[in-house]
Amino acid sequence: MTRIISVVTPVHGPAVKFLPAAFESLGTQDLPDGWGWEWLVQVDGGDEADVPADVRGDSRVKVSSNRRGGPGVARTLAWGRSQGELVKVLDSDDILPAGALARDIQVMDENPSVGWTVCRVLDLMPDGSLQHYTLGDPDPGLLVRGDLYAYWAKTHRPMVHPASLCIRESLLAEAGGWMALPASEDTALLMALDVMADGWFIGETGLHYRKHPGQTTAHPDHRDGAEWEARMEAIRKHADALALRHLPA
Known part of the structure; x- marks a missing residue:
């Protein structure tokens, strides 16, 4: 029986044009024996027909749509359709370098206590x-439960890139999927996962993160103002509630 890693991708509006490049990068993934991937593409506020026909034509690609709900809603709906024991994040405008999925799978198989992975990320200009998207990465290997959240609580920076997450499906279910935020829903999930279980940082580059004017992080409200403050407080409340249950006193 084939083991599945489910790749979840929300897409909205103009970002559809990047899907063929993301799909091509999935095609470069050489998985360990006994593994396969499925791609759950969720069109947020659009139609399945928005996805190019050559992408939809692959039997491993499962496209659906929903009324406009934002990225957190679309990610959660994509996950709701998934069949895999691992769930991998892939934004519609990003690219997976060769070997990315195999490294996620290897870490999870070799370290049963690890609930999630992130990796080195390069910005695609x-x-x-x-x-390199950040000034420095943690050392490759174990990320001790609670350490990333402690750093985020002081800086409101996640230290590692949440767009590179791979998660055990059972842990994602316990976390409740993604929060219904207009942005930062991936950071919110990372903080929740961090207080729930140990993670792992993969030192090899596992994501090319596309930089372009239309991305969510380019919005003027992303890093300042009332919306930003409310997002940060929602992330904190969620992580703090989970920490009471999962972190030692």
């Missing part, structure tokens, strides 16, 4: 160049 508009001119096609690649740049």
Whole structure:
């Protein structure tokens, strides 16, 4: 019986044009024996026909749509259709380098106590160049439960890139999927996971994160103002409630 890693991708509006590149990057993934992938594409506020026919034509690609609900809602609906024991995040405008999924699977198989992984990320710039997205990464290996949240609580920066998450499906279910936020829903999930279980940082590059003017993080409300403050407080409340149950006193 084939074991499945489910790749979940929300897409809205103009970002549909990036789906063929994401699909091509999935095609480069060479998985360990006994594993396969499925791609759950969730069109937020659009129609399945918005997804290019050559992408929809692959039997491993499962496309659905919903009334406009935002990225957190679309991610959760995509996960709701999934069949895999692992759930991998892939934004519609991002690209998986070769070997990314195999490394996630290997870490999870070799470390049963690890609930989630993240990895080194390179920003894919508009001119096609690649740049390291942060000033520094943690050392490869175990991320002790609660450490990332402690850092985020002081800085409101997640230290590692939540767009590279791979999660055990059972842990994602316990976390409740993604919060219904207009942005930062991936950071909210990362903080929840961090207080619930140990993670693992993979030192090899596992994501090319596309930078472009239309992305959510380019919105003027993303890092300041009343909406930002409410998002940060919602993330904190969720993580704090989970920490009471999962972190030692």
